[in-house]
Amino acid sequence: MAHSRTVIFAALAGNSAIAVTKFAAAFFTGSSAMMSEAIHSVVDTGNQLLLLNGLRRAAKPPTERHPLGYGLQLYFYTFVVAVLIFGVGAVVSVLHGVERIRHPEPIENAWINYLVLGLGILFEGAVWLVALKAFNQERAGRGWLAAVRSSKDPTVFTVLFEDTAALLGLMVAMLGVFLSQTLNMPVLDGAASVGVGLILGVTAFFLAAESQSLLTGEAAAPHTRAEIKAIAGAQPGVTQINELLTMHFGPREILVALSLDFDDLMPAGEVERTVNRIESAIKAAHPDVTRIFIEAQSFEAHWGESAPISSAGSRSDP
Known part of the structure; x- marks a missing residue:
């Protein structure tokens, strides 16, 4: 998880610095698009703090009340980040832009906007490169979408998507300021603010979809499940x-539950030793497996209590 913290701290430093300068620029120039960008940076800064808190809480050891640990806390805070991006960043930016469209005002001292937006692109781009490097290491040659869908560590791709949205927002804001001045149409500055809000809304929707899937319980990767079956079956x-x-109860915490049918002639002591060997072999091959529960039960008895689910969604006979 060290690389996750590095990415988050880099994003936190970049967003904090640029948020202050954006607010100052919005105050002096009166730009709606710049104000939306300032709000965006504040939301991103708060999001990094939430992710760091999620990492801290997820690392807490198991307790009597939470015997399987607190790993799901990280997924919860990732979902909260998505809600904040939409509720605060996207909605406020759109509302602010609509208000400026209804009551357009010319931008003053536009050169300040260009300077701040240029610095913002520089800072956000540097953080984006850090996040991209960490994400590329994690995706290991897979496609971007496939890597996100299979990733169990939301911190890296959350920062990457946030910074991608930030870079796109900065470009939209700069375009809005430029067109507003060039065409003498202040209404375009408000339209740019709405555009920034829409970018944030799409980002929030995607992050919410991915984090809710993790929060409601995702299985280990197919190759991991196949190797566990091979170890047990051998x-x-x-x-x-x-x-x-x-x-997955966290990026590096996997719960495994196995129901195995043993040879009826095996002594109880040998069954116990076999179970111990299976557990040791699984943990040696997959250190992320932190909990293993093995049930000794006949095939008929197991599926007699809970018949397999068919592809049509109804229960079928084993």
């Missing part, structure tokens, strides 16, 4: 793998 005395369930 043990002498295991005649059938009834069911394998996995769930």
Whole structure:
């Protein structure tokens, strides 16, 4: 998780610095698009603090009340970040832009806007490159969308998407200021503010969709599940793998539940030793597996209590 913290701290430093300068520029120039960008930077700064708090809380050890730990806290705070991007960043930017469209005012000292927006692109671009480098290491050659959908660490892609939205917003704001002056149409400054809000809205929707999937429980990667099955099935005395369930309680915390059918002639002591070997082998191959529960049960008894779900959604006989 060290690289996640590095990305977040880089984003926090960049967003904090540029937020102050954007507010100053918005105050002196009266630009609606610049005010939206300032709000955007404040929201992003708050989001980095929330992600850091999520990482801190997720690292807490298990307790009697939370025996499986606090790993899901990180996913919760990622979802809160998505809500804030939409509720504060997107909605406020759109409302501010609509108000400026209804009551347009010319931009004063526009050179300040260009200077601040240029610095913003420089700072945000540097943070974006840090986040992109970390994301590329994580995606390991996979496509961008596939890497996001399969990632169990939302901090890196959250910062990457935030900074992508920030760069696009800065470009839209600069275009709005330029056209507003060049065409002598102050209303375009308000339109740029609305554009920044729409960019934030799309970003928030995507992040919310990904974080809610993680928050409601995602299984381990297909190759991880296949290797766990292979380890269990290779043990002498295991005649059938009834069911394998996995769930991520954090980026590096996987719960594994196995139902195995053992040879009926195996002594109880040998079953126990086999279970121990399976647990040791799984944890050696996959250190992210932190909890393993193995149930010894016949195939018929297991599925007699809970028949498999067919592709049509109804229960079927084993």
